[in-house]
Amino acid sequence: MSEHDREAAAAAGDERARSAPAEATGPDGGELDGVDEALALVGPRPGDAPAPAAAAAGGRAAGPATRRHRGAPWAEARALAARIGRAAPPRTHRVPLSEALGQVLAEPLTALCDLPSFDTSAMDGWAVAGPGPWTVAGEDAILAGHGDGGPLPDGTAVRIATGARIPPETTAVVRSEHARVDPAVHQLHADREVVTGQDIRPRGQECRSGDQLLPAEALVTPPVLGLAAAAGYDELVTFARPRVEVLVLGDELLTSALPHDGLIRDALGPMIGPWLRALGAEVLATRRLGDDAEALHRAVTTSEADLVVTTGGTAAGPVDHVHPVLRKAGAELLVDQVAVRPGHPMLLARLAPGRHLVGLPGNPLAAVSGLLTLAEPLLRGLAGRFAPDPYRAPVRDEVHGHPHDTRLVPFVHRDGRLVPLHYNGPAMLRGTAAADGLAVVPPGGARPGDELEVLDLPWATWTPWTPSDEQGGCFT
Numbered sequence: 180m181s182e183h184d185r186e187a188a189a190a191a192g193d194e195r196a197r198s199a200p201a202e203a204t205g206p207d208g209g210e211l212d213g214v215d216e217a218l219a220l221v222g223p224r225p226g227d228a229p230a231p232a233a234a235a236a237g238g239r240a241a242g243p244a245t246r247r248h249r250g251a252p253w254a255e256a257r258a259l260a261a262r263i264g265r266a267a268p269p270r271t272h273r274v275p276l277s278e279a280l281g282q283v284l285a286e287p288l289t290a291l292c293d294l295p296s297f298d299t300s301a302m303d304g305w306a307v308a309g310p311g312p313w314t315v316a317g318e319d320a321i322l323a324g325h326g327d328g329g330p331l332p333d334g335t336a337v338r339i340a341t342g343a344r345i346p347p348e349t350t351a352v353v354r355s356e357h358a359r360v361d362p363a364v365h366q367l368h369a370d371r372e373v374v375t376g377q378d379i380r381p382r383g384q385e386c387r388s389g390d391q392l393l394p395a396e397a398l399v400t401p402p403v404l405g406l407a408a409a410a411g412y413d414e415l416v417t418f419a420r421p422r423v424e425v426l427v428l429g430d431e432l433l434t435s436a437l438p439h440d441g442l443i444r445d446a447l448g449p450m451i452g453p454w455l456r457a458l459g460a461e462v463l464a465t466r467r468l469g470d471d472a473e474a475l476h477r478a479v480t481t482s483e484a485d486l487v488v489t490t491g492g493t494a495a496g497p498v499d500h501v502h503p504v505l506r507k508a509g510a511e512l513l514v515d516q517v518a519v520r521p522g523h524p525m526l527l528a529r530l531a532p533g534r535h536l537v538g539l540p541g542n543p544l545a546a547v548s549g550l551l552t553l554a555e556p557l558l559r560g561l562a563g564r565f566a567p568d569p570y571r572a573p574v575r576d577e578v579h580g581h582p583h584d585t586r587l588v589p590f591v592h593r594d595g596r597l598v599p600l601h602y603n604g605p606a607m608l609r610g611t612a613a614a615d616g617l618a619v620v621p622p623g624g625a626r627p628g629d630e631l632e633v634l635d636l637p638w639a640t641w642t643p644w645t646p647s648d649e650q651g652g653c654f655t
């Protein structure tokens with residue numbers, strides 16, 4: 180199966196595309212079905228020539244008429260982006276533990292040794308052999324990290340530290356606070372019953388060498404790094420992070436100091452790269468290209484990234500170069516506009532087999548919307564990450580809806596309910612900066628108590644403070 184076939188099969192909803200053998204897809208219409216589904220998400224914009232995808236498919240009409248002016252339904256666009264991500268052939272690599280955080284295991288994590296790898300004292304105290312009282316064997320203590328001593332003779336006790344190797348023939352460890360030494364006769368007495376095996380962690384208690392500790396596709400988190408190190412790993416085999424390049428468009432953007440003379444600060448350059456990293460991507464570069472169509476064409480056609488993310492220039496203004504540049508580059512539009520507010524001019528295109536572009540609208544919250552709708556599911560697939568099970572939660576307040584489109588509205592979790600935040604207009608980040616996530620508001624809106632789908636933000640910390648309710652609603 181070629182990379183192109185695999186992507187087309189994925190667009191057609193074939194979950195097995197990633198591993199399907201070459202002969203699984205023949206000239207049976209499967210590829211066309213995939214392209215058809217992608218095309219169904221592409222609606223012509225007023226005054227546009229047919230999209231390259233439509234031309235490539237023989238100039239057929241692109242999608243049902245009802246979708247033409249509204250864009251793809253939000254859930255469909257998101258699902259298509261996810262399938263395209265999952266269809267890409269996975270790249271795996273071996274990385275040192277120090278570089279593996281946030282990546283996904285490409286192989287199961289199998290214990291390379293028993294854990295613990297020797298019988299270990301769980302407490303500071305005394306290793307004892309047989310029933311007490313015990314004769315104290317010398318002044319020395321057995322410390323953690325030290326080599327093998329001899330066996331402990333029956334009736335004797337030796338001082339031992341937490342983490343030290345238990346001498347052979349030891350029957351129990353007595354905690355220092357539960358025993359006293361009679362100095363006159365060098366005898367140790369326990370002040371409570373001693374049970375055989377107490378406070379000894381036997382070798383292999385947590386795992387035996389060869390046990391599977393985690394399956395492939397587990398996310399490498401800090402405890403996974405700790406577990407891998409404990410189990411003997413120096414390196415892990417993971418899915419390589421998808422490589423992303425961010426192209427920030429707009430002549431009006433400043434990179435420092437205060438806005439002036441109609442110029443504004445670039446809010447997306449500082450935000451998109453770190454957000455993509457939080458989604459598991461390797462950001463090769465964030466480049467500011469102004470409104471230069473030539474520079475954009477060069478950047479798009481020469482990029483080595485798996486995914487190019489552009490910001491701005493998606494609409495039909497005089498310097499909105501994304502569509503014309505994609506046409507010139509022979510890209511295939513897979514999603515052109517999505518029925519979501521903010522962010523409806525967002526788009527997804529295939530630049531070449533295995534290389535895609537997500538065009539984020541320039542309004543900052545519209546860009547966030549595009550990031551969550553198209554870039555996040557695509558990257559999740561490329562990075563080998565599972566989508567968390569979608570969940571819903573009741574909304575506390577009424578939320579106005581768009582008559583036809585889905586709305587994404589920043590919220591905070593409070594007492595099991597979603598509290599929608601103000602300052603959620605397309606050009607605003609104030610609500611999102613305080614948010615735990617974005618709530619998916621269906622066309623027509625939501626009433627208090629309605630359950631809404633929740634898109635948690637990757638760093639959601641369940642903000643302890645409540646952003647002010649005094650702030651007036653503002654939607655533009």
Ligand SMILES: Nc1nc2c(c(=O)[nH]1)N[C@H]1C(S)=C(S)[C@@H](COP(=O)(O)OP(=O)(O)OC[C@H]3O[C@@H](n4cnc5c(N)ncnc54)[C@H](O)[C@@H]3O)O[C@H]1N2
Nearest residue numbers: 429444445446447448491492493494499524540541542545
């Ligand atoms: N005639 C129409 N005009 C617009 C429509 C429409 O349907 N018909 N859609 C509007 C919507 S909705 C959006 S969203 C924007 C999308 O525009 P673009 O993607 O072409 O973005 P720009 O025009 O370049 O910028 C829009 C807006 O955002 C500001 N911007 C851009 N980049 C940044 C940045 N890095 N940091 C901060 N702010 C940025 C830019 O200055 C503009 O104010 O189009 C509407 N127009």
Ligand code: MOO
Nearest residue numbers: 521522523545605
């Ligand atoms: O997509 Mo736009 O964000 O509604 O302004």
